[in-house]
Amino acid sequence: MQVTEKSSEGLKRAFAVVLPAADIAARRQARLAEIGKDLRLPGFRPGKVPPKIVAQRYGQAVMGEVLERSLDDAARRIVTDRGLKPAVQPKVEIVNWSDGADLEFNLDVELLPEITIPDLAAIEVEKLTATPSEEEIAKRLEEIAKRHRNSEPVEETRPAVAGDLLVVDFTGRIDGRAFRGGSATDMEIEVGGAGFVPGFTGGLVGLAPGETREVTVSFPEAYPAEDLAGKTAVFEVTAKALRRALPPSIDDALATKHGFADLNAMREAIKGAIQREYDQLSRLRLKRALLDKLAEQARFPTPEAMVEAEFGAIWQRIEQDMKAGQLDEADRGKDEATLKAEYRGIAERRVRLGLLLSEIGRANNLTVSQEELKRAIIAEAQRYPGQERKVLEYYQQNPQAIERFRAPLFEEKVIDYVLALAKVSEKAVGPEDLMRDPEAAEA
Structure with a gap:
């Protein structure tokens, strides 16, 4: 195999490759011989069909298979021998080939960038916290009572x-x-x-x-x-x-109706539910602040193909929202060129952060265990009361579907790892401040 590097620009590499005709022919003969070993045709004993007849019947199909495998094997060897780390599947383009001739093709590879992990201990983020007020608890109680009045x-x-x-x-x-x-x-x-x-x-x-x-x-x-x-x-x-x-009654009878010992127990349960909502929102705000900090320090080029793929997924959703008249308020009135530029920037940020988080996880041996995946599946099943068994059976019968949980679990694990190293200060705020969109507040 002859390999010539045509260009090296940024993360992109381009190679011209020539596979000798003799190698292609040898692969073809080997595959035909393999087929002939077990071939059964009328008038011939099993495995005794003459090679010429095997070639007449299966030669064209085998050649297509051989070419595909030869291209894949060659691309894999080039990547491995040169220690390349492709960001996406390398692109192969046949330049010249005819039966009995050398196979010439181009191989384009876009690489993952070299990523330097920033000093995680030097990152400073603020965690906003809130606690339920008596007014909020009373309001929730009143809403429940009103629904069941x-x-x-x-x-x-x-x-x-x-x-x-x-x-x-x-x-x-x-x-x-x-x-x-x-x-x-x-x-x-x-x-x-x-x-x-x-x-x-x-x-x-x-x-x-x-x-x-x-x-x-x-x-x-x-x-x-x-x-x-x-x-x-x-x-x-x-x-x-x-x-x-009738006026809603907020008393022990209401609490008993909802499975609580008395009204005080119901109030404590409501308080705990509101606190969990606030804690979840606090976590989201903290994660967003941390990702902003990491994005500021993620100074490496992003693979164009990865950005395009991410942008394509985002833009497909935007087009669907446009057709349904459900475009976000902030996006209404903007022309398509402006929207595309903004969402391409979002796609690039997502790719860059994804690469950085992946590198942090890899460098620190962070992985998602089978037990963690199992807990995620159980949590997913609990979202469908009465259908839990069906959900669990679906994932048991479709193991590949479980992989959809791995990426978010891994991301949260990396976020927890970084937060454990970073300097996190806490600030108590009211629920309104916790719920306020940071970007809206800045505007």
Whole structure:
């Protein structure tokens, strides 16, 4: 094999390679002989088919197989012999080949950069912390009580007013046709309340039991169901009963109803749930601050192919959001060129940080154990109450699917390792400050 380095620019290497015709022919003969050992054809004993007939029948298919394997083997040898570390699969392009001639091809390789790990102990980050207030706990309790409050019939005969509970049947139609999910019977709806298509509950004001009314609404452009987004629907609503919501009771009975010993136990459980939410948000903020610090010190070139692949995945999602009218508020009004430039920058940052985190993990022998993967799968199954067994069986039957957990687990492990070395100070803030977008705050 003759290998000539054509160019070396940045992370890119280009080689011109020539594989001798004799090597190709030898591989082809060896493969045909291998096939002939077990070949069965009418008129011949097993394994005794003449080589000429084997070549006539399988020569073309074998040649394609031999060429592919020869190219792969040659590319692997070049990479190994020169100690190269490809960032992505090397690109092979056949330049010249004909039966009986040398195989000439070009090999383009983009390498991983040399990465210097920064002084992790010198990194300084601030961890924001928050604790639930009595007002927040009381608000959560009130929300739970309101969702489970009782109601009573309205004895007087009168139209519904905002805040009443109206029991209705309704059917929604678009262009005269009923649509999936647009009908219900005996549904209790808070007149003027939230949770429905804008304008629907408000259109029930003044409707009395026994009456039927048409309520016209327009689904928002960003409505989750794409077949309904932006369309106008007419709902035929029949009122069947009028009820009055009773004031929510926040007492031991409410706590017992939800499986707690008393109201104090329920309050402590709510406090713990809110604290876990705050701790999770605190972790996200801390991780973001740490990644910003690492990005500042990650001064190495990024493989163009990796950036393009990352950008392609991001841009595909952006295009989908554009079509669905769900583009982020910050992106609306920007032209395509501006958006592409911004998201290409995001793609480059992700690739650079990914390479740095990978190198930190490799240099410090950080790995994801089978036990950690198992715990991640169990946690995933618990997200689907009642279907846990099916989820677990899916991953047992599809071991390759488990790999989707490895990368995020590895990243979190590296983040924990860096945080253990870095200088982390804590700052107590209110929940509002913890939830505020840092970029929005700076703006």
